[in-house]
Each structure stands twice: as structure tokens, then as C-alpha cells.
Amino acid sequence: MSSRTRELDLRREQLQLRCAMQRQHLAGEVHRIEKSLQTVDRVAGVTRRLFGEPIVIVGLVAGAVVVGPSRLLRTISRGLLFAAALQRLWRLVRSFQN
Secondary structure (H helix, E strand, C coil), rough: CCCCHHHHHHHHHHHHHHHHHHHHHHHHHHHHHHHHHHHHHHHHHHHHHHHHHHHHHHHHHHHHHCCCCCHHHHHHHHHHHHHHHHHHHHHHHHHHHH
């Protein structure tokens, strides 16, 4: 086998290894993106269900009229923060149970 053929074979192996590493990296990135999009899908589903209920819409409008929009938004954001904290706590408790 000529030295040029050996060089080309070595170069081909290096390129194949590089491609395999890039495929692994891309697969990891795709998995990470899919996971974050699942969270977005869940939030969108909950929001769709909540705002599909007339009582929720009436409650928000009444709350905005009674307490004012800025106070209502502050209360909602605090509630969401509290819900997120509870969710993380629940995950932590479940991880200790497994």
C-alpha cells in the first residue's frame, strides 16, 4: 500500500471519528431542546385549560377590577413562583424515595 493510500485511510478514519463525535453532540443537544419544549408544551396545555374555563376568566376580570391590575399580576406571579417551588420540592422528595 502506498504512503498516499495510508494517509487517505488515516484521514478517512479521523473524519469518521469526528463525524461520530458530532452526531453524539447533536443528539445531546436535540434531547436537551426536546426536554425544554416538553415543559413549554405542558405550560401551554395548562394555560389553555385554565383560560378555557369561563370561571377563571371572570375571576381574573373581577380580581383586576377589585384589586387593580398591577396587584393582580404581582399576586399571580407570586403564586406561580410558589407553584414552581412546590414542584421542585416534590421532585426532590420523589428522588429520595427512589
